[in-house]
Amino acid sequence: MIKVIFTIFCLAIISTNSFGQCVPVPNANQELVALNNFWGTNIPICRLPAGSNNAYADRNRGVVLADQDWLDVIAFNFGSFAATGILAHEWGHMIQGPYNGTAAELQADCLAGVFMRGVGLNWQAVEQFAMANAFAGDGHWSLNGHGTSAQRVTAARRGYYGYNGQIRSGLLALCPLSAF
Numbered sequence: 255m256i257k258v259i260f261t262i263f264c265l266a267i268i269s270t271n272s273f274g275q276c277v278p279v280p281n282a283n284q285e286l287v288a289l290n291n292f293w294g295t296n297i298p299i300c301r302l303p304a305g306s307n308n309a310y311a312d313r314n315r316g317v318v319l320a321d322q323d324w325l326d327v328i329a330f331n332f333g334s335f336a337a338t339g340i341l342a343h344e345w346g347h348m349i350q351g352p353y354n355g356t357a358a359e360l361q362a363d364c365l366a367g368v369f370m371r372g373v374g375l376n377w378q379a380v381e382q383f384a385m386a387n388a389f390a391g392d393g394h395w396s397l398n399g400h401g402t403s404a405q406r407v408t409a410a411r412r413g414y415y416g417y418n419g420q421i422r423s424g425l426l427a428l429c430p431l432s433a434f
């Protein structure tokens with residue numbers, strides 16, 4: 255199932271290259287390489303204008319977009335691995351399939367934790383990301399949000415502390431498409 259998804263994304267990337275410009279995000283170069291290596295993808299990170307204060311996954315175009323200045327502020331406020339975690343969350347969206355809503359957001363948080371553990375980052379990394387998640391949690395539960403602060407923290411930690419090299423289909427058990 256997930257291999258099929260990867261194939262679809264590879265096709266999407268080919269069409270993206272002829273679609274238009276992708277301004278790189280130099281401060282995310284390490285994450286770019288590490289995320290593509292870990293997940294076996296070839297997804298670019300393209301730059302959003304400063305002041306966008308956002309990062310998101312464009313699955314139709316096969317790209318992750320990010321405001322580098324905003325990521326730098328996140329890194330300043332929560333630690334550099336919080337910004338890493340945000341990019342890893344977007345990769346979670348790229349590989350999870352065509353799902354949206356709160357459950358998909360929490361799955362992406364969990365998959366970000368998986369990545370952090372998988373590339374050998376220590377526990378402080380996931381805690382920096384979890385604190386940024388706590389700050390960005392929804393005030394109230396909804397089906398189309400990002401999850402409450404507590405849920406977002408739990409999802410990130412679940413991926414990190416629960417990952418022990420499961421193959422990709424096994425990740426669905428660790429990071430289900432559901433609330434945490």
Ligand SMILES: [Zn+2]
Nearest residue numbers: 343347359362
């Ligand atoms: Zn998201």
